[in-house]
Amino acid sequence: MVSKLEMTGDELDSRARDVLRAIILQHVATGEPISSRSLSKCGQFQLSPASLRNVMADLEDLGYLAQPHTSAGRVPTDRGYRFFIDHLMKSHALSRRDRETIDGEVANAGEIEQILHLASSVISKLSDQIGVVFMPTLLQFTIRSMDFVLISETRIMCVIVGTNGVVVNRIVDTRQTFQREELEKIGRYITAEFSGMTLDGIRRRLIRMTEDERALHDQMLQKTITLGIEAVNDVAPVEHELFVEGAASILTKPEFADANALRRTFLALQEKEKLIEILNTFLSEDGLQILIGSESDFTQVHNFSIVARRYGSSSAPLGMVGIIGPMRMEYARMAPLVDYLGLALTRKIEEQEQDR
Amino acid sequence: MVSKLEMTGDELDSRARDVLRAIILQHVATGEPISSRSLSKCGQFQLSPASLRNVMADLEDLGYLAQPHTSAGRVPTDRGYRFFIDHLMKSHALSRRDRETIDGEVANAGEIEQILHLASSVISKLSDQIGVVFMPTLLQFTIRSMDFVLISETRIMCVIVGTNGVVVNRIVDTRQTFQREELEKIGRYITAEFSGMTLDGIRRRLIRMTEDERALHDQMLQKTITLGIEAVNDVAPVEHELFVEGAASILTKPEFADANALRRTFLALQEKEKLIEILNTFLSEDGLQILIGSESDFTQVHNFSIVARRYGSSSAPLGMVGIIGPMRMEYARMAPLVDYLGLALTRKIEEQEQDR
DNA sequence: AGTTAGCACTCTCACGACGAGAGTGTCAAG
DNA sequence: CTTGACACTCTCGTCGTGAGAGTGCTAACT
Numbered sequence: 001m002v003s004k005l006e007m008t009g010d011e012l013d014s015r016a017r018d019v020l021r022a023i024i025l026q027h028v029a030t031g032e033p034i035s036s037r038s039l040s041k042c043g044q045f046q047l048s049p050a051s052l053r054n055v056m057a058d059l060e061d062l063g064y065l066a067q068p069h070t071s072a073g074r075v076p077t078d079r080g081y082r083f084f085i086d087h088l089m090k091s092h093a094l095s096r097r098d099r100e101t102i103d104g105e106v107a108n109a110g111e112i113e114q115i116l117h118l119a120s121s122v123i124s125k126l127s128d129q130i131g132v133v134f135m136p137t138l139l140q141f142t143i144r145s146m147d148f149v150l151i152s153e154t155r156i157m158c159v160i161v162g163t164n165g166v167v168v169n170r171i172v173d174t175r176q177t178f179q180r181e182e183l184e185k186i187g188r189y190i191t192a193e194f195s196g197m198t199l200d201g202i203r204r205r206l207i208r209m210t211e212d213e214r215a216l217h218d219q220m221l222q223k224t225i226t227l228g229i230e231a232v233n234d235v236a237p238v239e240h241e242l243f244v245e246g247a248a249s250i251l252t253k254p255e256f257a258d259a260n261a262l263r264r265t266f267l268a269l270q271e272k273e274k275l276i277e278i279l280n281t282f283l284s285e286d287g288l289q290i291l292i293g294s295e296s297d298f299t300q301v302h303n304f305s306i307v308a309r310r311y312g313s314s315s316a317p318l319g320m321v322g323i324i325g326p327m328r329m330e331y332a333r334m335a336p337l338v339d340y341l342g343l344a345l346t347r348k349i350e351e352q353e354q355d356r
Numbered sequence: 357m358v359s360k361l362e363m364t365g366d367e368l369d370s371r372a373r374d375v376l377r378a379i380i381l382q383h384v385a386t387g388e389p390i391s392s393r394s395l396s397k398c399g400q401f402q403l404s405p406a407s408l409r410n411v412m413a414d415l416e417d418l419g420y421l422a423q424p425h426t427s428a429g430r431v432p433t434d435r436g437y438r439f440f441i442d443h444l445m446k447s448h449a450l451s452r453r454d455r456e457t458i459d460g461e462v463a464n465a466g467e468i469e470q471i472l473h474l475a476s477s478v479i480s481k482l483s484d485q486i487g488v489v490f491m492p493t494l495l496q497f498t499i500r501s502m503d504f505v506l507i508s509e510t511r512i513m514c515v516i517v518g519t520n521g522v523v524v525n526r527i528v529d530t531r532q533t534f535q536r537e538e539l540e541k542i543g544r545y546i547t548a549e550f551s552g553m554t555l556d557g558i559r560r561r562l563i564r565m566t567e568d569e570r571a572l573h574d575q576m577l578q579k580t581i582t583l584g585i586e587a588v589n590d591v592a593p594v595e596h597e598l599f600v601e602g603a604a605s606i607l608t609k610p611e612f613a614d615a616n617a618l619r620r621t622f623l624a625l626q627e628k629e630k631l632i633e634i635l636n637t638f639l640s641e642d643g644l645q646i647l648i649g650s651e652s653d654f655t656q657v658h659n660f661s662i663v664a665r666r667y668g669s670s671s672a673p674l675g676m677v678g679i680i681g682p683m684r685m686e687y688a689r690m691a692p693l694v695d696y697l698g699l700a701l702t703r704k705i706e707e708q709e710q711d712r
Numbered sequence: 713a714g715t716t717a718g719c720a721c722t723c724t725c726a727c728g729a730c731g732a733g734a735g736t737g738t739c740a741a742g
Numbered sequence: 743c744t745t746g747a748c749a750c751t752c753t754c755g756t757c758g759t760g761a762g763a764g765t766g767c768t769a770a771c772t
Contacts, residue, residue: 048716071723071764149503149515159505251619259615263607270604404745427735427752
C-alpha cells in the first residue's frame with residue numbers, strides 16, 4: 001500500500017519531517033518508544049500531544065513509524081531510518097580526537113593484515129559497534145616482486161609483494177631441496193619475469209612453461225617452475241580475509257537484553273559467508289553504503305544495520321570497511337567515522353603504492 | 357570444617373564413591389540436579405531412595421555435593437569434581453575419528469601460527485567447548501636463521517626461523533634504503549654470526565656493537581646493525597599469542613540460559629591477561645592440568661574449568677593448549693582429547709625441529 | 713483549517729496469591 | 743542397616759488484579 005510512493009522525500013511536509021527526525025533522534029538516544037507527550041515536552045514543537053499524535057498517525061500510515069503495541073509510543077521502522085538517512089540526517093563533524101585516533105592507528109600499522117586488523121578494532125572501539133573489515137580475493141592481485149626465503153631445506157617461505165603494497169607470505173613444503181643462493185636467483189628471475197602480472201596469470205603461464213622444451217633440460221628452470229607454481233597455488237586459496245572485531249560491544253546494548261537475541265546474533269556472526277557476500281556486492285559502489293534492517297538477508301533477521309565503505313584506490317578497490325550494529329544506531333556519528341576510516345586506509349595504501 | 361581432610365580419597369567408602377561418581381556422571385549428562393529417586397531408579401544401586409539420601413547427606417557434609425535449594429536434588433561442588441577427577445574418573449579411550457581428525461589438522465598445517473590456530477579450532481570443535489592455545493614470549497627463542505626481503509626501498513620484511521622450527525616475520529620500516537643484494541648479504545652475515553642465540557641476546561650484542569670502533573667506519577656493517585636491531589625490536593613486542601576459538605559453542609549450554617551469564621562470560625574472555633597468567637603458571641607443570649571452579653580467579657567467577665596441557669619438546673616447552681568450559685563438562689572425554697592434541701602438537705614441532 | 717482538551721479504551725507490566733510438583737529429612741518398623 | 747511413610751519446604755507456572763502509559767476519537771475552540 002505504500003509501495004507506489006517514490007522515495008523522493010516529497011511526500012512529507014516540513015513538519016512531518018521534523019517530527020520524524022525528532023522521533024528518530026530521541027529513540028536512538030533512549031532506546032525507548034517515543035510518545036506524543038514526551039515529544040511535546042521536549043520543547044522543539046509548539047504543539048500539544050494531540051496534534052503530534054495526528055502527525056505521528058500519518059507517519060505510521062506511510063510506514064515510517066510503528067507501534068510495538070497499542071499503548072506504546074512509536075518506534076522508527078527500517079523505512080523510517082532509510083528516509084532519515086537519505087533526507088533528514090545531518091552528519092556530525094568528526095571529532096578531532098576520533099580523527100587523531102584513526103590517523104594514529106593507521107599510521108602505526110605496517111603490514112596489510114595488521115592494518116586491517118587494527119582498522120576493525122579501532123572502528124569497533126570508536127563506534128561501540130562491531131567492526132568489520134573485508135579484503136577480497138587475491139586472484140586479481142598484480143605482483144611487484146616475489147622472494148623466497150629458506151626456512152629449512154625443504155620448507156620455503158614465499159614473500160609476494162603486490163603492486164598495491166600488500167605483502168602476502170606463505171610457507172610451502174617442497175619435495176626438493178634448495179640452497180640459499182638458488183632461492184635468491186629464483187626470486188630475482190620470477191620478479192623480473194612476472195612482475196605486473198596477476199597471481200592467476202602467473203600460475204597459468206608457469207603451467208604452460210612446464211610443457212616447454214627448454215624446461216625439460218634446464219634443471220634450474222624446472223625447479224623454479226615447480227616452486228613458483230606451489231607458491232602461487234598456496235596463496236590463491238586465501239580468497240578473502242574478514243576481520244570481525246568487538247562483537248562483545250553489543251552485549252551491553254538494550255536490544256540484546258534477552259539471551260536468545262544474543263545467541264542468534266553470535267551464531268549469525270559465526271557464518272561469515274553471508275557477510276562476505278553482502279560486502280562483496282558493495283565493492284562496486286562508490287561512497288558510503290548503509291544497509292538497514294530488512295534491506296538484506298543478514299541485517300533483516302537481527303534488525304541490524306551495516307554502515308560500510310570501500311577502501312583502496314578507486315582504480316583497484318581493495319575491500320570494504322565498516323560497522324555492524326543494531327538498526328537503532330547513531331547514523332549521524334557512524335557515517336563520518338566509517339567514511340574517514342575508509343579514506344585513511346585508502347591514503348595509507350596509496351602511500352605504500354608510491355613508495356616503490 | 358572440611359579443610360583438615362586430606363584429599364587422599366580415603367575418607368569415602370566404596371559405596372559413597374560409587375554414588376558420587378554416579379551423581380557426577382548423571383549431572384554432567386543432564387545438567388539437572390540429581391535426586392535420590394532418579395539415582396535409585398537408574399538401577400546401578402540396589403538401594404531405596406531413602407538409603408541413597410543418607411549417603412548423599414554425608415557427601416554433602418563432606419563438601420562434595422550441594423543443593424541449589426532445599427527441595428532440589430544434589431549438584432557436585434568443585435570439590436566434588438576435583439575428587440572425581442583425582443580418584444574416580446576413568447578416561448575414555450580417544451575415538452579413532454577424533455584421533456584422525458586431530459592428526460589430519462595438525463599434519464596439514466604449515467606455519468606455527470597456522471598450526472596453533474587450527475589446533476584451537478579443532479579442539480573447540482571436538483570438545484564443543486572454547487579452545488585455547490597459548491604461545492608464550494619469544495624472548496628466549498633461539499634463532500636458526502634470519503633473512504631479509506625487500507618490500508620497497510625502505511620497507512624490509514625480516515624472516516626469523518627459530519631452532520624449534522618456528523617462523524616469525526615482521527615488516528620494518530627503515531629510514532635507509534637497501535638493495536636486494538645488500539639484504540642477502542646482511543642475512544647471510546647475521547645468520548652466520550648469531551644463529552643459536554636468543555633474540556634478546558642478539559639485541560644486546562648488536563647494541564654493544566654500535567659502540568664498536570669498526571662500526572663507525574664500515575658503512576655496510578653499520579647498516580647491518582641498525583637493520584638487525586630494528587628487526588629484533590619489532591619482533592620482541594610480540595610477547596605472546598593467544599588463540600581463543602569457538603566461544604560461540606557455549607551459547608547453547610544450559611548454564612548460559614540467561615543473558616547475564618553470557619554477558620559476563622564474553623567480557624571475561626575479552627581480557628586475556630588473566631587467562632595468559634593462568635596458562636603461564638601451568639607452563640612449568642608436566643602432564644595434563646585441570647583447574648576447577650574456585651581453584652583460580654578466572655574459573656571461579658564463572659564456574660568454569662580449564663583442561664590444559666603443555667606442548668613443545670620437554671626441554672623447551674613452547675606453550676599450552678586446552679579448553680575452557682563450564683565446570684559441568686565431560687572430563688573423561690576432555691582429558692584424552694587435550695592430552696592427545698598436546699602430544700600431536702609436540703610431535704609436529706619436533707618433526708620440524710629435526711627437519712633442518 | 714488546524715489545534716487542543718478531555719475521555720474512554722487498550723495493552724503492558726509488576727505484584728501477589730495459589731496450588732501442583734519435586735525432593736528432602738526424619739522416624740519408626742522391618 | 744534398610745526402607746516405607748509422611749510432613750515439610752522450596753520452586754515454578756498460572757491467574758487475577760490494578761496501576762500506568764499511551765493512544766484514538768470527538769467535540770469545542772481559534
